Amino acid sequence: MMMTHDDPNQRSACSSTRRTFNRALLNPASVALIGASSNQKKNTARPLHFMQKHGFAGTIYPVNPSATHINGVKAWGNIDQLPDNVDHAFVMIDSAGVADVVEQCARKGIGVITIYSDGFAEAGDEGIQRQRDLCVTARRLGVRVLGPNSIGLANVHSGGVISVNAAFEMDNLTAGDIGIISQSGSMMGSLMSRAAARGFGFSHLVSVGNESDISVGEILDAMVDDDATRVILLFLETLRDVDTLSGALERARSAGKPVIAYKLGRSEQGDALSQSHTGAIAGNDAAMDAYFRAHGVIRVNMLEALFEIAPLAARYAHLRPQAWCDTPARVAVITTTGGGAATVVDNLGLRGFVAVAPPAQFISHMASRGLNIRQTPVIDLTLAASSEQYQDLLTEIMQTDWCDAVLCIAGSSAQFHPQYAVQPILNAVATEHGNSKPLVAFLSPEAQASLQLLQKNTVAAFRTPESCADALAAFFVPLVKRQTGPLPPVMLPDGCPAGGNLSEPEAMSVFAALGIDVVASAMVQPHAPDHSINYPVVLKVVSRDILHKTEAGGVKVGIDSDESLAAALNTMADQVKTHCPQAVIDGYMVQKMEGRLIELMLGYRHDPLVGPTVMLGAGGITAELKPDFSLRLAPVTEQVAWQMIHEVKHTQLIRGYRHLPPGDCNALARAIVAISRLALIDSQPVTEAEINPLFVRADGVVAVDAVVRLREISHL
Known part of the structure; x- marks a missing residue:
């Protein structure tokens, strides 16, 4: 009998x-090291050495047909000789033999296999096919693969170092509550x-590694269930299996x-597949932010903020803002070094923060407690307060609104006292x-002892003003509440093509169907210019082959009579033919010239990585020159x-x-919600859609130019 999702x-x-x-x-209790070397100079000798060095209490099974013992541990001639149900295998052999090893591991009941071997998808077409074949084999056998090309x-708690990364050569691994998942093997060791x-x-x-099977998401999910892990760091190059x-991520929340992420690829060079202004302005990195x-x-x-922010995120997770606020976050800055404070305040200002001066009432309150401070954006205690007064000031600030x-900046005393x-x-x-409000510290000098003392007590402390400001800015990004619950499906209007670009009238019909x-x-047509739209009007060419009509001479504004329209039609036909000789012209569209407050x-x-x-x-037309935009996942x-x-x-x-005239922001909000519902079309066939410009008026909004591109449907 087939079981349902509700079946206990x-x-x-x-x-x-x-x-x-x-x-x-x-947390494997037993590990097979397939291809383990007895030559201690080779990378393939490292995992056994590391696990012995760091006290792994589980069972290690080196597999090497040429050795009887490695580092005092019995070596096994082949996988078939291993006992049944070893937890984890680490494969360190030439890529040509990896598929056979996976078959052998499956026969012995080894369910998880990490593959260090390279020569797969990172090595060109032949390697890509080899990786595909490997995945097919693993799925058929019911085993899971981490990698290949995984270091x-x-x-750290058990000493189970199943890795060749030289960073684990350090004498002592510090066990803690931070988990790292990295798409770069070398960066995993560097971060550690x-x-x-x-x-x-x-x-x-x-x-x-190549993330051919076990993905970042699955590992993160496992860390959510792991009692030893409290904070999860991600070093990402892209997203797979979103x-x-x-x-x-929702389980972690x-x-x-x-979950804290550092992702490469912020310097966008443009998305070649994007035909809309939306795609050019809000490329993949903006979508990743969303x-x-x-x-x-x-x-x-x-990069340094990736781990420095961990105590801030862990201690004050409940204080992350839940909604957007027009006013910048206010930071109380207390310092014992004037120059050090200036460097941080400057960086905070670049990220939209305000170093806020204490109000007069608080100044009087502290004076009554024996500490005189001034009403300046930075409370400077240099040579002006004892450690007891400093503590009292912080305690009192933590209770204010x-x-x-609160940002504490320490000078040379952090290094020596x-x-x-x-x-x-x-x-x-x-x-x-x-825990009433986030408190972090920046230490101006190189002060390892103080940094470690703060870290030991889960207080976020930063070595540079840039990473301090970066961490605070990241922490105060407001959380976004996603659309939840069932939503009615959206249908494209009748008559739309099966794929490709829509003409502007077709695109307009899509937006009208959404309620915009x-x-x-x-x-x-040039030979039939009659219409019922009141002058003045705008004339546009209509063609599925011309999305950006201005560049093709396909737009004329301010036409105020039938005679002007007839002349404009003939001129436009010639210009469009010159600029786009292969374009199929459906005709021309006359539009009413609308008024607006802003456009x-x-x-x-539909972003290729994160979806709608x-x-x-x-x-x-100048929107791309100085982008000013906001992006969210849809709907x-x-x-x-x-x-x-x-x-x-x-x-x-x-x-x-x-005191400029207010626009109808309620109508604007409804239009944003409406266009976001394109995500609800079955199989999401809309790849791009755009209204540019959308006129905002005192009494509503109106779309005056429309682009919609549908995914091409393959009939093979």
Whole structure:
């Protein structure tokens, strides 16, 4: 009998399977090292050496047909000789023999195999096919593969270092509660060594390699269930298996385990597949930002901030903002070094923060407690306060509502006298109000002892002003509430083609079907220019082959009579033929010239990595020159649409700026929600859609130019 998703037996079986997989992946009790070398100079000798060095208490099975013992451990001639049900195999042989090894491991009941061997998808067409064949074999046999081309993984608590990464040669691995998942093997070790030098400890480190089978999402999901892991760091080059990753991120959010990401590829050179302004302005990296925000991921821009922010995220996860706010975050800055404070405040300002001065009432309150401070954006205690007064000031600030975060900046005393510079901070966060608002520290000198002391007590401390500002900015990015619950499906209007570009009248019909007001229009021909639209009008060419009509001479505005229209039709026909001789012309469209307060761009794009997105930005033909936009995963709620409106600076012109006439932002929010519903079309056939410009008026919005591109449907 087939079981349903609600079947408790099925749920139990799935849970059991997941536990088995998680244990074999992250906490194996037995490991087979296939291709382990007895030559200690080779990389393939490292895993056994590392596990012995770091006290792995499990069972190790080196497999080498040419050795009887390696480092005092019995070596096995082949996989078939191994005992049944070894938890995890690490494969370190030539790529040509990997498929056979997977077959042998499956026969012995080894369910998880990490493949160090290279020569797969990273090695060109032949390697890509070899990797495909490997995946087919693994799926057929029911085994899971990490890699290939993975430098391995490690359980720091157990000493289970199943890796060839030289970073594990360090004498002592610091166990802690941070898990790392890296799409770069070398960066996994680099992050560990950098962080370990600061006193950070790790639970697990995993290099995914080519990510042919076991994905970042599955590993993250396993770490969510891992009791030793409290914070999860991601070093990413791209996204794969987004559905699995999204589910794992939501589980991490529900479990209260912060996920922090550093992703390469911020310097976008443009998306060659994009034909709309939306795609050119809001490329893959902006879509990645939207994806992270939608799933509660804290994205940092600086590599060092990736681990430095971990204590901030873990201690104050409950204080992350839940909604957009027009006013910048306010930071109370307390310093014992004037120059050091200036460097951080400058970087905070670049990221939209305000160093806020204490109000007069608080100044009087502190004076009554024996500490005189001034009403300046930086509270400078240089040579002006004892450690007890410093602690008292911090404790009192933590109870106020005039700031959103506290930044403590220490000078030379942090290097030589941690008891003066650091201990007051530790004492303040240890009070009952210690978790009432985020408190972080920046140490101006090189002060390893103070950094480690703060880290040991889970207080975020930073070595550079840039990483400090980056971490605070990432922490204060507001969470986005996704559209939840069932939504009615969306259908394209009758008459739309099966794929490719729509003509503008067809695109307008799509937006009208979504409930967005579109400009009044009529089709005309050079030999039949009659229409019923009141002058003045706009004339446009209509062709599925011409998306950007201005460049082709296909737009004429301000036509005020039948005579002018007839002349414009003939001129436009000649210009379009010259610029686009191969284009099929359906005719010409006369549109009413609409008034507006401002013009915006409203776009939709099915991003190849993260899926459907919706964008609001400043509109017009110059929109790409100085991008001013907001992007979210689609569909969105009206609440999120309002956040997007506030994020676009250009909308200030209709939101009360210098008493200018207000625009109908309610109608604008509804239009954003409407276009985002393109994500609900079955199989999501719309790849790009755009209204540019969308006119915002005092009494509504109106689409005056429309582009829609459908996915090409293969009939093979």
